[in-house]
Amino acid sequence: MSVTIAESGKEPAAIEQRVEALLGQMTLAEKIGQMTQLDASSENPEDYLGERLRSGRLGSVLNLANADVTNELQRIAVEESRLGIPLLVGRDVIHGFATVMPLPLAQAASFNPEIARDGARIAALEAATAGINWAFAPMIDISRDPRWGRIAESFGEDPHLTSVMGVATVEGFQGGDLAASGTIAACAKHFAGYGASATTRQPTSPKTSYAMFIFSPSRQLWMPALRRL
Secondary structure, three states: OOOOHHHHHOOHHHHHHHHHHHHHHOOHHHHHHHOOEEEOOOOOHHHHHHHHHHOOOOOEEEOOOOHHHHHHHHHHHHHOOOOOOOOEEEEOOOOEOOOEOOOHHHHHHOOOHHHHHHHHHHHHHHHHHOOOOEEOOOEOOOOOOOOOOOHHHOOOOOHHHHHHHHHHHHHHHHOOOOOOOOOOEOOOEOOOOOOOOOOOOOOOOHHHHHHHHHHOOOHHHOHHHHHHO
């Protein structure tokens, strides 16, 4: 039994039934395999990832942007593995793909969600032609400390604006139906509170961010965008 991204065009109840049926067939090793992600940027990834795909020990790859190679990996996953589960191919499609778009912070400065939506739509069309079906975006961390090293990847300091721009970006990537050609799955990031950094140029450790988030009376700054998405 294979489940494809095109299954998204079905009713939610039907999809859930398919998922439950598939999970019922999976071994523990195959379930762990679906949560395994490996880098595919080295030459000929089909040679060093093929056996993992055949045995159900790989669920996603990143840093691959070659349609021919991706198609071969997908063929192995669907035709040569026991359950035929397609591969997720992820990439940081942050502000454009072949066409470079303004940084998310610059997009937010326009206060125009259509810019974010249109930019993500173009990026999705371009990325999909390279075999990518999963974008590591949008980033919806609220950036309040100008010393933080990931501000340019964010939509800025305002929770409402971040929510609006984040939703628009997801709509651009995914369109109305992930079964449609030229759409890719969005992935809002990061964990709640990751943007709660202080006195650092680089992203602070998750442990420190989480502690600041939990104990901060202003933690609701980070929640609205997460709730919207």
